[in-house]
Amino acid sequence: MKKVYMENLGCSKNQVDAETLIKLLEDDQFTHTTEVAEADLIMVNTCGFIESAREQSIESFFSLHEANPQAKIILSGCMAQRYAKELQDELGEASAIFGNRDLSKIHEVVRQVFAGDRVIELPSYPDLANEVYERNELLSFPGSAYLKISEGCNHWCSYCAIPLIRGGLRSKLKETILIEARTLIERGIKEINLIAQDLAAYGTDGPDKSSKFMDLLEALVALDGDFSIRLLYIYPDAFPPTLAKFIAEHKKVLPYFDIPFQHADQKVLQSMGRTGTKESYLSLIESIRNTVPEAVIRSTILLGYPTEDDKAFAEVLDFLSKAKLDWVGSFTYSREEGTKAYSLRGEREHKKANKLAQGYQAQLQALQGPITNANLARFVGKEYEVLIEELVEGEDLAIGRMYGQAPEVDGLTVVLGRSLKPGQKVLCGIRAVNGLDLEAVPVGGALNG
Template sequence: MVESKFSKVDFSRYFQPPSLKAARRRRREKVHIINDFSIPDEMKGIGRNKKYLIETYGCQMNEHDTEVMAGILQEMGYSETAEIAEADVILINTCAIRENAENKVFGHIGYLKPLKRENPGLIIGVCGCMAQEETVVNRILHKYPQVDLIFGTHNIHRLPQLLQEALFSKEMVVEVWSKEGDIIENLPQARKGHFQAWVNIMYGCDKFCTYCIVPYTRGKERSRRPEEIIEEVRDLARQGYKEVTLLGQNVNAYGKDLKDLDHYGLGNLMDEIRKIGIPRVRFMTSHPKDFDDHLIEVLGKGGNLCEHIHLPVQSGNSDILKIMGRGYTRERYLDLFYKIKKAVPGASFTTDIIVGFPNETEAQFEDTLSLVRTCRFDGAYTFIYSPRAGTPAARMKDNIPMEVKKERLQRLNKLVNQLAEESNAKYQDQVVEVLVEGTSRKNADMLTGHTRTNKVVNFSGPESLIGQLVQVKVTETKMWSLDGEWQREPEVSQS
């Protein structure tokens, strides 16, 4: 073991290892809603003439958390930089859902070591889901002394205090709560764009799928009050935003913990947001077990509710789904799929699928392929099973050889790609509404954006269209995108 000045710090008051039993107990603890966030006087202006950089890995919730941290840093006087060599504070907002994501983060932390040597005053912080894992914190303590600060997902609002400690302490600052934090309203937020916005409506997950680390890193389900969410969306509408995405680890479990409200769920919330003047409203990520009939009924009303449903299935075999702890069968999933499809004509569907779960047979994998053929998904995020320390599945024997996992993933991706190409082909010569998001990464002369059904569209047009909803005629369809021609609106003659 590498000895360092950080090795003997007592972290027991901050940190507990992931535990299914402890995580379930945490559901009973009362969650407080706090509306009085402020920057401590001694930290106001401390970032003047200094810069920050936040590297973000993982899901939309991490993107949202990054916007909050950026907002806090800017209120402290820091300005953002994209140049790592210019930064006075570097925060790495991490993802724990796959081993590959963790390896990337450790590689990046290692890359920062010479930078820290050249600039001893640089503050390097690690936060997000990986920071909630005991094994990760121990590894950083013993192998990455260049890190000054580690904090978890529940105490982002304490960034000013933690940064103050990091700036003036000679020891690594670690604050990782196993207990969930409270719901903190009125946090500053530096949104990346001026026309699309993430709106977090709840935190955590109570599903405890056997392979998933999220209930440990994000804690129990905690819903924001509907009036706070609705006011945030109204404010975004007043600012001219064109699209909001309602976020939650299990977004359609929203409201289950709001005991003072009578059966108020995501359907009720979206029915109210549907009446606000935002052109587009999306939500993610759904769990099939909590996708109820009322939500489907509300989605069927259309309007500004976008016709794109991300509905993770994970496996097409009921026995594997049971071992995964998903809480539904293949048949239940298909019933839900067809019910939504009937209520929302023309909807696009995407999903998540894991291959090579412990004990998955060839026949069970074939069930997944047959479900994909039946649903004809517009796209899918596909993964090889990756055991996460502390989860029940990690105690199972990972008995599918890697070459088998890779071969199954290849077959699955070939089918997914084929269906995506066929789905996009239906848009040939259609005129679609596109929210223009910027210039294409592959061709700076082209603009890019998404349809209501979440299809990527590239086309030529002036940059003044960025942030606008425009009509585009599809001229060529590809596997993962559409090319088109901007349909200019006819000029109105002045008389």
């Protein structure tokens, strides 16, 4: 039986694709290995969102090819989808270039590759009714999983290449999502992380153009089982007006809000294609906290956008000082060909502006760090469920997350205790803040084994 090694790069949506590809290849008589040296097939599931991600994808490709030059190697994912023609000419080492739309076509691609052919395959999306994929091995830590409810995006923010890569918004069928959710619950998943480019846009690609997200969320909450739902990524400009109240009334949905404000200066926001303002965003934050007092709010800020200057950045700092968000991530603008913002400045000016943006990033972190630290202090002395993710070898310690910590992007909870198991929830008392992490001890044992 042949073995496949999967290198997954990029976002959580890419991770779901990688998990799907592994299952499809297992159906084709492959076994998944975590050792590249023993693989017959290497798959590099790439990210193509920004320049640094593409550089990492190419570096990973050559590193893996060098580690096992005898294996067939397929470049898949977002970078393959967008730059197939260029990669076909420049990446002769690739056995195949495979896009990210109809993943079921991997069967035929692999068969051709092992028959000696070099394949360039960018299939279109399948009919929604046929897009029902299974996943066996999950690449998340035990106890949690991502559930993708849509592909692509119709927002067309001026800096973003996602619609160029993934296409326009394509909401999955509600019943397909519910089937996937039931499967995850039945296999013991405690935390389902809903993902999309914008969760609230779900259904707006339908005939009446209205969001169906709240209907979907209501159906998910009604499912039987001991699980929680975390919502990752909801645009502020179309934030569902009933969402905060719904979360306050339904404990299965964690009071965690991931809202990418991106900026606070009016001119920058308008150029980005955003319709909100600093004032409307502050009002949204206040409304959420009034409705859900225990709310944890995360956001991302884009720095170095072409129309940003010192005055515009000062608006960001003022916004953050007033918003007092729990978590803030930032990234610098990447000049992406084909986007509306691409022509706003040339490459030489972009490189100069990027250095300035890195300085902005340092200032942002210096401001936000103490805010996050102070916000974390409110958890000390209280009890929360912690999802245990991994054990610290040789010590009576485990690493986990409470409701205010999303996977991969936020701080963690360090739990001091014995007989803890990854994938279980444990009621813990928070006793200290350590940097961006919490320290805790079990108070009631495992709630969910």
